[in-house]
Structure formats: structure tokens, C-alpha cells
Amino acid sequence: MPEFMAHAPEANWRLSPDEVVALQSFLEKLSNGIEITQEQVAQADQDTWKDIHCLECAQCCKTFTPRYTDEDITRISNFLKIEESDFKKAYLLQYTNGEWVNLAVPCSFLEKDNRCSIYAVRPTCCAGFPYHNLAAIQERPDRLQRNLKTCPASVRFLQNLKNSLEQ
Ligand code: SF4
Numbered sequence: 001m002p003e004f005m006a007h008a009p010e011a012n013w014r015l016s017p018d019e020v021v022a023l024q025s026f027l028e029k030l031s032n033g034i035e036i037t038q039e040q041v042a043q044a045d046q047d048t049w050k051d052i053h054c055l056e057c058a059q060c061c062k063t064f065t066p067r068y069t070d071e072d073i074t075r076i077s078n079f080l081k082i083e084e085s086d087f088k089k090a091y092l093l094q095y096t097n098g099e100w101v102n103l104a105v106p107c108s109f110l111e112k113d114n115r116c117s118i119y120a121v122r123p124t125c126c127a128g129f130p131y132h133n134l135a136a137i138q139e140r141p142d143r144l145q146r147n148l149k150t151c152p153a154s155v156r157f158l159q160n161l162k163n164s165l166e167q
């Protein structure tokens with residue numbers, strides 16, 4: 001069993017193929033402009049975190065890479081007290097489109113207890129994950145769709161939102 005499965009917050013959070021299709025179809029309706037308020041989104045997100053604990057999971061840090069902006073690189077290099085060029089050499093690689101991403105997956109900054117060793121200065125991309133807000137739903141539904149297979153919180157968030165809109 002891969003390590004990340006052993007730390008999943010719930011053994012049974014993964015969806016059946018039918019449940020994935022139902023949530024994907026709901027997500028499509030959301031991104032196509034179904035009527036929804038910021039308050040409903042915020043409530044669904046708030047309810048999500050009542051029983052989902054990232055420190056028992058860390059699947060995002062174990063399976064995805066953040067994209068590092070220039071500001072991220074400067075901030076993290078300063079925090080680590082190393083030159084930006086040394087930071088890039090030690091931890092990052094650059095895609096042909098110019099984006100900087102993690103050299104290693106799981107992320108080199110993920111500690112054994114699932115904490116982030118650079119939490120206070122982590123990439124903006126990490127700070128925004130898992131994108132439970134109205135703008136993200138409408139502008140980048142693909143990110144939440146991808147999370148359905150990886151992030152228990154996003155699964156719970158979309159289930160909460162679906163339930164609240166169907167009431
Ligand atoms: S954001 Fe999602 S995938 Fe990442 S640690 Fe939290 S529950 Fe797990």
C-alpha cells in the first residue's frame with residue numbers, strides 16, 4: 001500500500017465511478033453558471049473542514065507539484081537563507097514553458113509528520129489549494145475535477161455544495 005493511502009483521513013472517501021460522474025456533472029453545471037452564492041460556497045467549505053484533517057492526509061504534497069512564481073522563489077530562498085540560483089538548482093526544475101515546479105515528488109518540504117517545513121512562506125499555489133471558492137469553481141473547474149481523484153476535502157466540499165443546492 002503506498003504511504004499516502006495509509007494516511008488518508010478516511011479509508012472510504014474515494015468515490016465509485018457513478019459517484020464521480022454525478023459530481024463531475026454537478027461541477028459542470030456549477031462552471032456553466034448555475035445560481036450559487038458566495039455564502040453557500042463558504043458554508044460548504046466550512047463544513048468540509050469539520051472532519052477532514054490535512055495533517056492526516058498530505059496527498060496533494062505527495063502527488064502534485066506547486067508552480068513557483070518569481071515572488072515565491074525569492075521569498076522561499078530568503079527564508080532558507082540561500083541564493084535563488086542555489087534554491088532552483090537544489091529543489092526545482094523548469095518546464096519548457098518557463099514554469100518552475102518541484103524537482104521531487106513528494107515535495108522536498110514535506111516532513112514525516114505531514115507538516116510543511118516552509119509553511120509560512122509556501123508557494124502561493126499551495127496556500128490557495130484546494131481552491132474552494134466561487135471564482136475558482138467558475139474559472140478553473142478542471143482543478144476541482146482533478147481533485148476528485150486525490151483530495152478528500154474537495155470531494156466532501158462538492159458533496160456539501162450539491163446537497164445544499166438540492167435541498
Ligand atoms: S488539501 Fe486535500 S489532498 Fe491536500 S492534505 Fe488537505 S485533504 Fe489532503
Ligand code: SF4
Pocket residue numbers: 060061065066107108109110111115116117118119122123126
Ligand atoms: S511547499 Fe509545502 S505545502 Fe507546498 S507542496 Fe511542498 S510541502 Fe506541500
